[in-house]
Amino acid sequence: MDNAIATTHDAGVHEEHEHIALPQHRHHFETEEQQREAGSFGMWLFLLTEIMFFGGMFFAYLLYRNWYYPAFAAASNQLNVPMGAANTAILITSGFAMALGVYYAEVRDRKKLVIALIVTTIFGCAFLGVKYFEYKEKYELHHIPGSGFSVSMFVNPQAFPQYPDTFAEKPLAPDMAQHTQLFFFLYFAMTGMHALHMIIGIGLLVWLIWRANRGEFSEGYVAPIENFGLYWHFVDIVWLFLFPLLYLINRHPLK
């Protein structure tokens, strides 16, 4: 032996690495566990960049809510809490189905894995469907920031008896009412980027369902399902913060 490293491997370790070509154990990894951990590590590093990405918008919301508090409270109370709450439950259900999907991939049950992924997709689409009706309402009320934006609901809330939360608000001064645009800008930026993540996720799910149906993830190769699960749960977590911050925390504004 010409160096110390070469003397460290014993016969057992050596044999373990002969001619391995499984997708869950590529030849450049020592063990299946090592490959798996490397994959999880990489996926988490990606998710950390996503935390920073969404975090910037959460910070903007925190700051501007403090600066223009009356405008943010009034605009926030116009959002539809039952729809937001329903969407939270829908998203949690989708995440539950995804978690079961990872389990069924682990126990190599192809049929149940495919069913779990389909349920995940259906609830993901349901979330986007509810979001469509929420966006539509904002469009009809001229609450999309830009030249078409209308402050009438915030300078004259008594003209909107069909929105009881808004109806009870005190009118805002016109200059403060203009700052409700900032709230809606952040609302569309944050929920829009969240929805874009959902759309990308649903696209990936369709691809994974197709592959899962061919049995690719029921022979011990779980990594794509597991790592997609991490992504999907991350998108859930973003919504778990968006819902209270955008919809709920302004129902009793400080006097």
Add this chain to the structure above:
Amino acid sequence: MAHDTEHHYHDPMNVTNPEHAEHHLVTPGQYSIVFGTLLVGTAITVGAAYVDMGVLNPIIALAIACTKAVIVILFFMHVKYQSRLIKMTVGAGFLTFIILIGMTLSDYMSRAWGLW
């Protein structure tokens, strides 16, 4: 011989590394408990929003959201059963995020707070 050494090089640390956590399966029963807890948390946070608690309203909403997020991270995302490397990675990410928010906020608060 040089080629031979290269070809057969295996770091035994990678095979016997105690950091490689035992692979643990979370069962559908446990997932159901997590699912129920998250739905109850959602109900509580909606209910709490309609009780006037002054400054406590956003604090309670955020506390419930953080609790739900931790439950999702620990169980749905399996972090509770991962190696210390993954746990450190997740923790380091959130710590970095809090530092960035804290430093940016302190900048805004110490420069122009109340002057807008």
